[in-house]
Amino acid sequence: MALDPNAPLVLKLVGIGKRFGALSANEAIDLELRRGEILALLGENGAGKTTLMNILFGHYVADAGTISVAGLDDTLAPLAPGSPQAALDAGVGMVHQHFALAESLTVLENVVLGTRSLASLNLDLSGARRKLIALMAESGLDVPPDRRVSRLSVGEKQRLEILKVLYRGARILVLDEPTAVLTPQEVGGLFAVLRRLVASGLSVIFISHKLNEVLAIADRIAVLRAGRKVADRAAAGVDRAVLAELMVGHDITQSRRTPRAPGPPLLMLTKVTVRDPHRRAGLASASLTVHAGEIVGIAGVSGNGQSALAGVIAGTMAPTDGVVTLDGEALNPTPHASIAAGVGRIPEDRHHEGIVGALSIAENLALETLRGAFLKFDAMRTRAAAAIRAYDVRCPGPDAPIQLLSGGNIQKVILARVFERAPRVVLANQPTRGLDVGATAEVHRRLLEARARGVAIVLISEDLDELLALSDRVAVIARGALSPPLAVESVTKEQLGLMMAGHAEAA
Amino acid sequence: MIRFEPRTRAPLALRLTMQMAAVAAALALAAIPLALAGAPLWRAFGLMVQGAAGSAFALTETLTRATPLIFTGLAAAVAFRARLYNIGAEGQLYMGALAAVAIGTGAIAAPPYVLAPLVLLAGAIAGALMMLGPTLLRVRLGVDEVVTTLLLNFVVLLFVQMMLEGPLKDPMGGGWPQSEPILPEGSLPVLFARMRLHAGFIVALIASLALHVLIARTVLGLKIRAVGENAAAARYAGISVAGVMVVVGALSGALAGLAGASEVAGLKGYLTSDMSRGFGYAGIVVAMIAGLDALAVVPAAIFIAGIFVGADTMGRALGVSNYIADLIVAMSLLCVLVSGLFTRFHLRFR
Numbered sequence: 086m087a088l089d090p091n092a093p094l095v096l097k098l099v100g101i102g103k104r105f106g107a108l109s110a111n112e113a114i115d116l117e118l119r120r121g122e123i124l125a126l127l128g129e130n131g132a133g134k135t136t137l138m139n140i141l142f143g144h145y146v147a148d149a150g151t152i153s154v155a156g157l158d159d160t161l162a163p164l165a166p167g168s169p170q171a172a173l174d175a176g177v178g179m180v181h182q183h184f185a186l187a188e189s190l191t192v193l194e195n196v197v198l199g200t201r202s203l204a205s206l207n208l209d210l211s212g213a214r215r216k217l218i219a220l221m222a223e224s225g226l227d228v229p230p231d232r233r234v235s236r237l238s239v240g241e242k243q244r245l246e247i248l249k250v251l252y253r254g255a256r257i258l259v260l261d262e263p264t265a266v267l268t269p270q271e272v273g274g275l276f277a278v279l280r281r282l283v284a285s286g287l288s289v290i291f292i293s294h295k296l297n298e299v300l301a302i303a304d305r306i307a308v309l310r311a312g313r314k315v316a317d318r319a320a321a322g323v324d325r326a327v328l329a330e331l332m333v334g335h336d337i338t339q340s341r342r343t344p345r346a347p348g349p350p351l352l353m354l355t356k357v358t359v360r361d362p363h364r365r366a367g368l369a370s371a372s373l374t375v376h377a378g379e380i381v382g383i384a385g386v387s388g389n390g391q392s393a394l395a396g397v398i399a400g401t402m403a404p405t406d407g408v409v410t411l412d413g414e415a416l417n418p419t420p421h422a423s424i425a426a427g428v429g430r431i432p433e434d435r436h437h438e439g440i441v442g443a444l445s446i447a448e449n450l451a452l453e454t455l456r457g458a459f460l461k462f463d464a465m466r467t468r469a470a471a472a473i474r475a476y477d478v479r480c481p482g483p484d485a486p487i488q489l490l491s492g493g494n495i496q497k498v499i500l501a502r503v504f505e506r507a508p509r510v511v512l513a514n515q516p517t518r519g520l521d522v523g524a525t526a527e528v529h530r531r532l533l534e535a536r537a538r539g540v541a542i543v544l545i546s547e548d549l550d551e552l553l554a555l556s557d558r559v560a561v562i563a564r565g566a567l568s569p570p571l572a573v574e575s576v577t578k579e580q581l582g583l584m585m586a587g588h589a590e591a592a
Numbered sequence: 593m594i595r596f597e598p599r600t601r602a603p604l605a606l607r608l609t610m611q612m613a614a615v616a617a618a619l620a621l622a623a624i625p626l627a628l629a630g631a632p633l634w635r636a637f638g639l640m641v642q643g644a645a646g647s648a649f650a651l652t653e654t655l656t657r658a659t660p661l662i663f664t665g666l667a668a669a670v671a672f673r674a675r676l677y678n679i680g681a682e683g684q685l686y687m688g689a690l691a692a693v694a695i696g697t698g699a700i701a702a703p704p705y706v707l708a709p710l711v712l713l714a715g716a717i718a719g720a721l722m723m724l725g726p727t728l729l730r731v732r733l734g735v736d737e738v739v740t741t742l743l744l745n746f747v748v749l750l751f752v753q754m755m756l757e758g759p760l761k762d763p764m765g766g767g768w769p770q771s772e773p774i775l776p777e778g779s780l781p782v783l784f785a786r787m788r789l790h791a792g793f794i795v796a797l798i799a800s801l802a803l804h805v806l807i808a809r810t811v812l813g814l815k816i817r818a819v820g821e822n823a824a825a826a827r828y829a830g831i832s833v834a835g836v837m838v839v840v841g842a843l844s845g846a847l848a849g850l851a852g853a854s855e856v857a858g859l860k861g862y863l864t865s866d867m868s869r870g871f872g873y874a875g876i877v878v879a880m881i882a883g884l885d886a887l888a889v890v891p892a893a894i895f896i897a898g899i900f901v902g903a904d905t906m907g908r909a910l911g912v913s914n915y916i917a918d919l920i921v922a923m924s925l926l927c928v929l930v931s932g933l934f935t936r937f938h939l940r941f942r
């Protein structure tokens with residue numbers, strides 16, 4: 086990636102600072118971006134990446150500092166703070182991690198959306214179509230213009246989001262964790278597109294916490310930690326371990342699985358089928374046996390039936406066909422029965438299903454084990470205090486509303502709720518999604534500890550590195566079909582990637 | 593330009609200040625139509641205060657008027673806590689009153705300490721049953737309870753009118769569509785001689801305390817809060833959301849039914865189809881002003897009742913329509929809803 090070091094600056098951030106109450110989210114951050122450059126913004130969750138980009142995009146107003154963006158004549162002009170419209174007009178476009186698409190409209194309509202004045206009567210779709218098709222040919226981003234967004238794959242939706250930004254004439258493209266939802270092959274495709282785009286003069290800010298990707302795509306890497314920029318250097322020749330340490334601030338000891346003979350079979354799914362009424366991927370005759378003291382990893386791109394698989398184990402979804410047994414006994418399809426049978430459940434979306442934000446930590450811990458008429462506050466507080474100590478939950482105390490906690494600390498509370506009941510089976514659905522390195526290591530450690538105690542664990546994850554590090558066996562789920570699990574020693578990441586894309590023969 | 597940035601939590605002092613500011617703003621806004629009606633403003637507000645709290649009699653009148661509002665305020669508070677939007681308190685109130693007269697006008701003969709509680713119980717059960725249909729439709733079929741409960745109000749009112757013109761019509765009522773009077777054994781005693789304040793007020797205070805204990809200190813209360821704040825997480829944790837909803841619906845309907853039963857058994861003595869002056873709807877305002885807190889419902893209800901009673905006095909003295917009371921109550925609700933913005937967000941002026 087030969088970048089012209091004399092390419093003109095397109096974006097210059099000087100001394101950006103932003104405080105939220107006592108928290109300093111950004112502090113004196115300087116950042117420069119040149120034309121045709123891919124700058125990776127690397128940092129843990131809560132390091133301030135998203136805040137910085139929200140300031141750039143006008144969602145927040147910085148307490149200090151200035152932003153300048155180059156116009157068409159390459160001269161830097163200050164950007165009006167607090168105005169997304171000003172950012173758009175200046176050619177800054179952002180693709181968020183969570184897509185902002187109108188599902189019931191077509192690709193073309195989504196592209197046009199928001200580019201027409203409310204008062205204009207003529208939609209001029211044919212003109213827009215010509216422009217979009219030209220743009221697709223130029224950029225290599227290909228999406229059928231007349232297909233409804235609800236029928237697009239996740240990869241296609243992301244391409245559409247990028248097209249939307251380019252259509253509006255963006256010269257700076259900001260991508261927030263763009264690879265979180267993609268298969269390894271799709272990631273490769275995205276990178277190819279990005280290289281093509283920067284070759285034609287676009288500049289890209291690539292936000293990520295994944296070191297491998299950052300090293301593969303970026304020209305330059307800026308590392309944020311606790312709101313400050315701690316490093317800014319060319320990507321060529323940067324050492325992975327050094328980056329990790331810069332990001333976290335200290336060494337990370339990775340938990341690793343030690344081989345261990347599994348116990349007797351504990352959780353069994355026999356030809357379980359779930360037909361999802363909402364037309365999302367269900368589960369097609371899936372069979373799976375998980376032994377005591379074993380972690381079975383489930384790889385797959387999000388939306389391929391993981392929810393249904395997790396649902397039948399957690400008791401939130403009833404199989405239309407087939408049986409789930411725990412230690413030989415059929416499991417009733419209710420959350421209550423699943424909890425009572427000794428299934429510990431770490432839900433996929435911890436904010437949505439894991440916790441009730443307005444309730445206290447103590448109340449959230451007690452939620453699965455409510456009994457009797459009156460709440461026993463003393464017992465609940467004692468229990469919460471013990472969990473806070475054992476899991477190192479950073480919080481004001483047991484009575485604090487859990488919504489004040491960071492994602493990692495919320496996940497620790499959920500871990501405490503799962504493991505303090507000594508479960509026989511644990512369902513961990515995307516347990517480290519969105520967590521920082523420290524909290525991720527804690528989740529991994531607790532899962533391996535449970536495995537050593539003889540718990541049968543189903544680990545659903547999109548992170549192949551995580552699956553390969555923790556699992557004894559790995560199965561792949563694609564379009565509702567679950568492959569037979571393979572011993573982890575005998576599979577490669579590439580093989581899993583192909584299977585995730587639906588090529589069963591790769592097994 | 594003003595920007596809103598979310599707060600993580602609002603201190604109690606700020607919330608109280610905001611409630612007071614909202615009420616003050618509502619009164620200030622009410623000054624506009626008052627002035628347009630040609631009333632001298634200071635005298636008008638002075639008369640309102642005097643009418644609501646200027647004497648022992650005025651105070652008991654305000655508390656009498658507050659009694660049904662406490663019940664309907666609690667009914668809205670408990671339901672809204674669980675995100676079950678019961679807008680049907682008005683209808684449940686009338687059903688409660690209807691059940692009270694059905695039991696209390698001679699169908700059963702019993703001594704006072706049996707009959708009066710039975711009359712209240714009948715009202716509560718009737719109100720609870722009224723909520724059963726809308727709640728089941730909501731949890732089973734996802735039918736919007738706002739629509740069903742709201743529309744049932746009109747159905748119930750017509751049903752009550754039919755009953756008062758038919759089977760329940762008082763033959764001694766001189767042809768007016770009204771029920772027979774509740775037997776003395778079924779009536780709630782007045783608390784002070786020559787005043788209208790009755791034992792229903794005490795029942796309302798007990799209900800407020802009981803609901804507070806239920807919400808804050810019991811397992812069911814925690815389930816209600818969990819379902820209201822995040823139904824998906826409650827379901828995931830093994831709580832039967834439908835079951836909690838049905839219980840909450842019954843509780844809410846029962847409280848609204850108690851409002852009706854206590855009005856006929858404590859104040860009016862018999863049922864007419866214009867008994868409630870929108871108490872069911874005003875209960876929603878009470879609950880919102882109280883921030884859905886069961887204990888705070890009592891002062892909120894007394895405040896709203898004071899506006900009603902004070903506006904009556906003021907209207908009579910100055911010849912201003914007493915609809916000004918409804919106007920002030922409506923503005924209080926709007927102002928409280930707006931003031932919620934200030935407790936949920938930091939305002940940044942630039």
